[in-house]
Amino acid sequence: MDANSRNLHSTPRVDQSAYNYTESQAATTYAGSMAETSNNDQTNVSTYSYRSNIDAARFLRQAYGRTINAVSDSYFLPSDDDEWNRLDKQHTAIVLGLGGLYPEAANVPAILKSQGGETKRILDLGCGTGVWAVGMAREFPHAQVVGVDLAPVPEVDDLPPNVRFEVDDLNLGLDHHEGQFDLVHIRLVGSGLKNIRQVMADAEKCLKPGGLVLWLDIDYDLYSQTNFVYKPVASELNPSGVWLQRPIYEMRRSAVLGGSDVHEMEKALDEGLWDSPLLDPATCKTASLYLLIGPWATGGNPSLDQYMNYVGSLMRQDIMSGHRAIHPLLIRTGWSKETVNEWSDKADKEMEDCNDKMSLRIRIAWGRRRAAEDQPAPSLPAQTEDTEAQPRHIYPYMFVYNTKEEAYAQILHRTRDKPTVAPVHPADARERSKA
Template sequence: MDPSKPVYSDALGRPSASQSVVYALPADAKAENYRLNVQHDMLKVLVGGLYIVPDLVKKALDPAQRGKRCGVLDVGTGSGIWSVKAEPSLLRLASYASLWARAVEMAKEFPDADVVGMDLVNPVNLTEIPPNCRFEIGDAGLDWSRYAGAFDVVHMRSVSTGIKDFKAVLHNVAQTLRSQGVILLVSPTAWVYSETKESLHDRDQDKPGWSAMAALNEAIRHATLKRGGASATVTDHWAGWLAETPFYTNVGEREFWIPIGPWKEGLDESERAAAELLRQSAIEVLSYFKPKLLAGGFDEDLVDRWSLAAKKELQTMEPRLYMLWKFTWATRTPEP
């Protein structure tokens, strides 16, 4: 890669179009970009930066230890809210716009590393791209051979529903990482949770504790599966899959229970900010649900009622709801 020229290209190096054929809406939708920026800010507040294990990341990207220029791959394949094949659930609030933003931020933080952002669509509304950052159109579920041994950090956020065989992708990432390189996986789990941290996905509407937010999330999950998307529950298996393969070591995982809105007492300043940002992002995503659910066969009147009820829940923070985000990581085993 020539870091002196940030480029937009597909996996074969061809100039990319302004709109991917697999996305239903234009890539410069202002409302969507705003929502994704809010979600990106929420995660940064949550962990205090762009990644959760700074010691491992900084060690992997230390050119003095590597003896060469380092590389970072930021993957967002299939997570876009406008993806035809895999619409996100309420919990999957990241897509290409935030990917491009975080790739740029990573390039600025590590000017001695070459950063590649990969997704199904072009970057949008970027006016200032560091010289060590470039973007590619690509699908994480396909061939990774061109990236063999090319990177020291691979970051994947909210990509679960766009990848059919995530276990195979973890194997591909291992072939991409250099010895002692780091894989970073970030995603919410599949459900909306109650104040007591009970999953609400199977709660009947006439039962106490029912939530319109949880019902919409479950409906979107079913619509995603119906349209060919992958299961949203793979996050539960990440740590186990990494631990059972000989390619990885130092496997770790951390969970964050984030209130949807700052309803919980005793939150510190950063926790309160993350909760409010999550609530804003959830409100924004509601408008995208209706066409996806109608395409999935849901009744329009039912969708309208649930959407209005969910908006009221978010505005009043009643019932009190949680989302659970998982951060999982591992390092590449040393080469023989």
């Protein structure tokens, strides 16, 4: 676990002064938002004030033996100690794969470079434990960082003075953040969004001209590590398939049954942001980050193998905890506790044996806001030779696609063996019994 992760305790206790929340002195509520704003807050960002862990508890509830957020039914995942620890391991694996907190290693520092006394501002939508926001606040101490999530973040030691956190639901709009940020980061929130195209447009509107939006989200399919093609999901009709694939597959299906727009999220990010009217298509790219599941790398380079196996070990720990974290979601949509426990037991054995070399893909898309309608993004400040960003990572399974055509070709490659018939769901069986 990296230094930032160690500074994030897993106690979901929230205190106003400790978190540097903006005090809410006016009773103004933004349309479509649960947040309040202060008349004397010049940044005009949304906040919801907490003054005790009792007050924070209003955003949480108990379900199926786990603590779940109480703000949105579409994101029915835990918000407790085990989940915080899992998310921090996941964060570390992603950072190791990217070689840093973000892709676009040259452009992000240029966008956030302090110029003429202007305050640079970063918005982290779906901030989870707050670890990414805290890391960015430390890397760019001259910038102001705002983290937003459905539930209070866990207690943070040594919180940098330039970061604060807010509770809000992205599905309710982001008008109160419009035009204020140089960088907007959205990571792994797709299963909780009800209208991805609207949230994408809202996030882009939060950018200043020239600002950068970064989207990262999970691919709910698993891939072979040899040629990065779809691994078949196990079912009663296909017991030779991958059992780890089954709870992940059912998570996506259960999210859709709960109102999530996750299928459109997958399509939108894989196709990229080139057609967004607010973004400069010349600055848009997509990428695939394939994270190993398990320490099975044996490429012949001991240093690289050690690096990759650390990523694989973190991802195995993350997923072993993660596929059990989704049990409440699967049970809610009709699966029995015994069935999901059986899937998880088989999935754990697969990952422990490491016989089936698999990877989890992180889909990534980004682009910069135009200077004005139909105009390109503003030029970035020139970087001197000693400050110019150098390649930051040695992880070999990060692939960047520079055009729509490249992105589309990779979609066809990844899904060429993917079946179109879904495993039977309990709801299907109930419908058949009625017929």
